Amino acid sequence: MFTKSEFYDLVIKAYHSLYDFAYLKNHPLNKFLIDDNTLQLKERGWQMHNLLLETLEELRPANAAPSLSKEWRWYRLVMLRYVEVLQPQAVADQLSISRRQYYREHATAMEKVAELLWERCHFETSSSYGEAMKSELMRISQYDPYADLYEVIRRALLTLEKLFLDKHLTSEVILSAEIPMTSIGHNLLRQVVLGLLGMIAENISVNHLIFSSHIADHAAHVLIQLQTPCPIDAEAIEAQLGVFREMLHVAQADVTLLLDDSAQFSGFELVLPIDYDATVVVVDDNEDALALYKRFLTPHRYQVISTTNANEVLSLVLRTYPDVIILDLMMPNQDGWDLLQLFSNHPETATIPIVIC
Template identity: 25%
Template structure:
C-alpha cells in the first residue's frame, strides 16, 4: 500500500501490533503493509524493513519518562514493559517476574502503552500524509534525526552478559539465513553504555550483515586493547567488497555516538568501540537541563581523558558529586526554577564540589560576574569542541 492511500485507524493499529510482534523478523517486516506505508517510496525491500524496525524502536524509546522520574514510578514500569518485551525480546512471564507484575496488570498496562505508541505513529503518518509531493520529496531520507530526542542512560555494563543474551536472541534468525553465529567469551569486560541502545546498535549491524547472502559465519566478541574496548563482529568469508556501506551502519553509528563511542570498519570486521578508560581520566560534571548538550559534551570529550557525567539540576548534581567527586564542573546559569548564580555559590562551598573549578556555560554573556563569584572560566553557547577543550586545558 502506498503512503498516499488513506487507511482507517483500526487497520493501522492492527498493523502496528503485528509489526511489534515480529520486530526482528526481517523478511516479515520487509513485506509488511506498514513498511509500505511509512517507508520512502524509493526504498528497496530491505530498506523498507529496516526503516520500519527503526521507526518502531525509536517510537518505543521516545516514550521513556522524563529524566528525574523515580525509577519505581508507574510511568517507568509501563515503559519498561514495552522495552523488555518488544526491544529485548523477553516473554510476558519474564517481564512479569522482572517487574513484579501480576498477569492482569501486565496485560492492562501493555495494552495501554501499545495504544499510546500507536497514537504516536499514527500522528507521524498523518503529518506525512498531509504533505504534498514537493514536501515529501524534501524529507530527510534516513530519519535519524529522531534520535536527537533520546537520552542515553549510561551505566557500567558487563559486556559478556549483553553478548550472551544477544547471541541467544539472534541465533534462530542466523540459522534461518544459513549462517553460523558464534559468541566468544568476554568475561569481566565492562563498558560504560546504555544497555538498550547498545543492544539495538549490535542487532542493527547483525541484521544488515545477515542480509549479505554470502555470509557463512559471524563471530560476536568483546575486545580490549591499549586504546579502546568494545564489541567486534567478525564476518566470514571476508567480503570481497567493502563489507557494508556507511549508510547501512548509520543507525548504529548514531546510537554509539549517543553513548560516547564510535563504529569503525576494517576488512571482515566491524567494531563498536569506546576509548579505554584511562586510570588518570578526570571527571567533568555538566549541570544543564538540556540532555542534548550533555551528550554533545560527551562526544566532544571522547578520547580526551575526560569522563562526562550529567545532572539536570543542582540537587541532582550534589547527589552525583557525593559519589564521584568531580574534577571540574560546567554549569548552566539558566536552570529551570533555580538561580544559577546561587547554584555557583553553593558549588563553591559544598564539601564535594568546593575544590572543583566551575566553568559557566550560558547563552548570557556575564564573564566578569562569573569571575567575581568564583567561576574559573566562561563558555557562551553554542559551544564548539575546540572551545570546550581550551577551557578545560586552562584548568590544568
C-alpha cells in the same frame, strides 16, 4: 486503507519483529509511515525500526510523574517486552504484577502506541533517515553509561535467534576475560550490535560468526568475523556503516569494515572506549567471588582483571601493572602467603598495594 482494528494488529506484528529489518522494510505499514521515496529498501527497514522505537519513547512520562504511576508501568512494560525482548512472564515478574494484569496493561499500552502511529501515519511526515537515527541516538545515549560486552552480545544473539536459524547462521563467542565494562551506553551498544548482526543476516546465509576481543590503546577491540568471507557489495555495506559511526561517535567509539586479502567481506571491528580510573587484579579460586568483585567495582570505573590460576598471577600483574591487587590467601594450588612474598620481593611489583582477603 486499514480499519483501526487491522491497524492495531499490524502494529503488534511490527513490534514482534522489531529487530527483523528484512521484515520491516516490507511491512504493510512501511509505505504509510515512511514517505521518503529516495530511501533504499534496506534504509526503509531501518527507519521503520527507529520510528517504532521513537513511538515507544513517546510513552515515557514526565519526570514529575510518580514512579509507581500507571503511565510509568505502561512505558516500562513495552520497553521490557519489545526493546529488551523479555517474555510476558518475565515482564510481569519485573513489574511485580500478575500475568493476567500484564495482558490487560499490555493491551492498554499498545492501544496508545497504535494511536500515536495512526496519527503519524495520517497527519505527520516522518523525518529523514538520518534525522530519525539522530533522534534515536540522543535518546539512548542518555542512559546506562556502561555496557557489559558479553551480555550485550548474548542478548543480541537471543533477539535474532529465529532470524539466524532461518538464514542458517551460527555463532561462537570467545571474548577475553580481561575486557571490562566499556564506557558506552548499554542501549546504544545494543542497538549497534543488533544493527550489525541484522546487516549480516540480511546479506549472508549459511555461515559461522566468531566474536572475539582484545584490549589495545585503552580500548576494547571487538571482532565480529565470518568464518567464510563472502563476495558481497562491500561499498554498500560501508555506506550503511556511516549511520552506526554517527551513533558511536557520541561515545568516542567506532566501527570499521573487515575485508580479507581478496577484498571479500569478512565482518566488522568495533573499537569501544575503556574509561577507568584504576586497574585491579583479583586473585581468587572462587568464580562467584570474582564475579562479585567485577559487578561492584566496574561501575565505579575500575578495570577488574581476575584469575583463578595462581601460577599465572605474576605474569598477569607484570603485563597489566594494576593499581591494587586483591589476593585470596586460601587457594588450593598455591599458598597465598607465598604469592604475597613473591610480589613483595619482585622489584616491579613491590610497590603495588595488596588487599588480603
